[in-house]
Amino acid sequence: MLLYQFRMGTNPRRVIIYLSEKGIGVPRHELDYAGREHRSPTYLRINPAGRAPTLVTDDDTSITEAAAIVEYLEELHPERPLIGTDPLSRARVRALERLGNDLIVRCQAWLWNLTDAFPAKEPRPSIDVAEHVYRYVGELLDILEANIGDNAFLAGDAPTIADFTTFAIFQTARERFDQPLGSRHPHLDAWYRNFRARPSADY
């Protein structure tokens, strides 16, 4: 098995944090983002989308999309589940994980316009567009805030894949781009600070 990743990338980090929380070791290949290795013919044969993460299995099959990779690994390692323990809890975790995924997608459009760090994605960043898109980001933060309530983790009292997905974009916004994402949402802010202290959250 081989995981293709960008160590700092939001979506690869969903898998990296999962592996750490699960206690699984998988060999990794760090893609050279600046050198655009992810758009090289060799990598495009592995993942035609030219994005990361990709997990290549021992029989040379590519699994793309962070959520699919995590759920695949979770099926291979059902012990100490991080996706819920019964149909209802799994449904709740998946619902929250998908909200986290939506948050990533909206935040990407926001950050691409807020900064000039993604010229290949947004050659003409616009603060006006960033401010407009942020309304859609805020809508999801409100929903997540209402869901977490006083829980320590998004889906209750134990960490799940919903936390890993949502944490990854908070961390990108806060640590890479100095944007206090979620700081006006007291429950999410406390959740972020607590999760940041976990060893899995270290780069």
Ligand SMILES: N[C@@H](CCC(=O)N[C@@H](CS)C(=O)NCC(=O)O)C(=O)O
């Ligand atoms: N929906 C995909 C998104 C993957 C994605 O956008 N990855 C980013 C890194 S966070 C990437 O590869 N960006 C490079 C590019 O799009 O050129 C997933 O969940 O894995």
